[in-house]
Amino acid sequence: MTDLVKKICCIGAGYVGGPTMAVMAYKCKDIQFNVVDTNQSRIDRWNDKDLSNLPIYEPGLDKFIHKCRNKNLFFSTDVEKYISESDMIFISVNTPIKTSGIGAGKASDLKWVEVSARQISRYARGNTIVVEKSTLPVKTAETIKQILDTESTNMDISNSREFTVLSNPEFLSEGNAINDLLEPDRILIGGNDESSINALASIYRRWVAKEKIITTNLWSSELSKLIANAFLAQRVSSINSVSALCEETGAHIKDVSLAVGLDKRIGEKFLEAGPGFGGSCFKKDILNLVYICDYYGLHEVSKYWNSVIEINEWQQKRIPEIILKRLFGTISGKKIVILGFSFKANTNDTRNSPAINICKRLIEEGANLMIYDPKVSAKQIGKELGIKISNNNKDKSKCEGSWSYCESTIECFLKADAAVILTEWQEFKKLDYEIISRDMRKPAWIFDTRGVIDIEKTSSYNLNIWTIGNGMK
Ligand code: NAD
Numbered sequence: 500m501t502d503l504v505k506k507i508c509c510i511g512a513g514y515v516g517g518p519t520m521a522v523m524a525y526k527c528k529d530i531q532f533n534v535v536d537t538n539q540s541r542i543d544r545w546n547d548k549d550l551s552n553l554p555i556y557e558p559g560l561d562k563f564i565h566k567c568r569n570k571n572l573f574f575s576t577d578v579e580k581y582i583s584e585s586d587m588i589f590i591s592v593n594t595p596i597k598t599s600g601i602g603a604g605k606a607s608d609l610k611w612v613e614v615s616a617r618q619i620s621r622y623a624r625g626n627t628i629v630v631e632k633s634t635l636p637v638k639t640a641e642t643i644k645q646i647l648d649t650e651s652t653n654m655d656i657s658n659s660r661e662f663t664v665l666s667n668p669e670f671l672s673e674g675n676a677i678n679d680l681l682e683p684d685r686i687l688i689g690g691n692d693e694s695s696i697n698a699l700a701s702i703y704r705r706w707v708a709k710e711k712i713i714t715t716n717l718w719s720s721e722l723s724k725l726i727a728n729a730f731l732a733q734r735v736s737s738i739n740s741v742s743a744l745c746e747e748t749g750a751h752i753k754d755v756s757l758a759v760g761l762d763k764r765i766g767e768k769f770l771e772a773g774p775g776f777g778g779s780c781f782k783k784d785i786l787n788l789v790y791i792c793d794y795y796g797l798h799e800v801s802k803y804w805n806s807v808i809e810i811n812e813w814q815q816k817r818i819p820e821i822i823l824k825r826l827f828g829t830i831s832g833k834k835i836v837i838l839g840f841s842f843k844a845n846t847n848d849t850r851n852s853p854a855i856n857i858c859k860r861l862i863e864e865g866a867n868l869m870i871y872d873p874k875v876s877a878k879q880i881g882k883e884l885g886i887k888i889s890n891n892n893k894d895k896s897k898c899e900g901s902w903s904y905c906e907s908t909i910e911c912f913l914k915a916d917a918a919v920i921l922t923e924w925q926e927f928k929k930l931d932y933e934i935i936s937r938d939m940r941k942p943a944w945i946f947d948t949r950g951v952i953d954i955e956k957t958s959s960y961n962l963n964i965w966t967i968g969n970g971m972k
């Protein structure tokens with residue numbers, strides 16, 4: 500069946516399209532993969548000879564790009580050409596929350612999906628399998644099919660063309676994308692055309708055990724993706740709510756996570772307390788779920804899922820309040836080092852990172868932030884904060900809030916009053932806190948919102964330590 504599929508096009512060269520196609524290309528050398536995007540600079544970076552300049556940072560990705568690029572993996576802005584040549588087309592475009600109109604703030608904005616469907620219907624030739632890779636609200640496949648068929652009938656070549664739509668949601672998590680793609684827990688394919696399902700399944704069967712490839716109808720597949728993310732986010736909110744209770748009662752969140760997670764029915768993963776979940780998907784997918792529930796009049800269900808987001812927002816808000824309280828109620832003019840800006844370790848992605856709201860709040864209170872992240876640029880931080888970078892990072896007495904960028908952790912602690920660990924990058928565990936303490940102004944504080952540092956050892960260096968779920972009174 501796979502021999503029918505010779506050319507695959509992926510619309511959208513982002514965090515999903517790029518890594519997913521790179522791994523598929525590596526596993527299917529006889530198929531040509533063309534990843535297209537309208538964003539010229541993104542495509543230029545995918546084609547950059549310098550692999551450290553790829554548009555996304557993902558451990559191991561550069562090796563796959565190196566092995567396949569310009570062999571059976573191509574990146575281009577020529578959307579028309581590659582759609583017209585392909586037997587199978589993945590739609591892997593962004594689906595953010597609508598910012599205006601009906602459903603603003605909740606429903607997914609399907610503008611980019613619709614444009615993709617129209618492009619496919621305009622340029623595709625012959626029989627084409629259209630695969631939803633983006634995360635989409637239930638029933639979107641119906642809309643896509645309607646667009647494909649309606650546009651087709653408007654064209655002379657309609658007789659020779661046929662479209663089938665499949666749902667094949669992606670479950671990779673950033674920072675671990677390559678492993679997730681190589682060894683997925685499952686591959687989910689939703690559809691009602693057996694031969695198209697087989698064509699897609701046989702591609703995955705080249706490296707995924709057939710028991711792990713499950714097929715359902717379109718709606719179960721679309722809904723399962725939203726629910727999987729909602730369940731994961733719910734676990735994070737659950738453990739974060741418990742972290743606050745631990746801080747009040749003297750219990751330790753790590754002990755509680757361990758004790759609870761060892762119960763096989765609960766499981767040990769996704770029980771790490773932190774500053775709240777970030778990333779491009781959890782919030783938008785839950786909001787979308789909430790919207791769908793309300794649409795069907797299931798208001799109790801929608802309230803239940805919305806509370807996962809409410810706890811997440813509360814968790815993000817309480818971190819700056821804790822910092823403010825420990826630093827004698829004022830941080831105006833105080834120097835605070837921020838360690839980590841990405842929403843989790845091993846990615847340069849800052850979308851919805853808890854660091855954004857936390858830093859904004861600290862700046863609002865007058866703090867002078869020194870922000871360091873191993874993979875996030877100053878430009879990206881500036882874009883997220885919407886506040887201009889301060890040039891006079893040496894002026895520690897400035898009482899108006901500001902932020903500066905640190906290229907490394909050397910020197911950024913000089914005369915700092917506090918450091919806040921917001922992302923669990925490995926290197927923050929290994930910092931020499933003894934030397935750091937010598938540089939800092941006393942009393943000096945480390946606020947560890949990820950629970951990564953060794954509390955006993957670090958506090959022996961004349962540092963006050965606050966750790967999530969383990970707060971000191
Ligand atoms: P992204 O923003 O990184 O990439 C999307 C790309 O699509 C952009 O580069 C954009 O320019 C391009 N694009 C949009 N419309 C286009 C068009 N008509 N023609 C050509 N290119 C177009 O997004 P992402 O993080 O890769 O996410 C894509 C989808 O996958 C979303 O629905 C998301 O919910 C889902 N998803 C994301 C992840 C993740 O870890 N980021 C994981 C699983 C699923």
Ligand code: UGA
Pocket residue numbers: 634669670671672673674728731735768769770771772773774775776777778779780781842843844
């Ligand atoms: C998540 C899901 O894990 C993927 O399966 C899914 O494909 C993806 O969303 C998506 O649809 O976009 P991702 O957002 O990349 O992946 O990363 P996660 O590892 O899920 O982390 C999300 C957020 O939760 C991060 O901010 C992370 O720090 C936080 N988190 C996660 C915790 O605070 N504690 C945990 O125990 C786990």
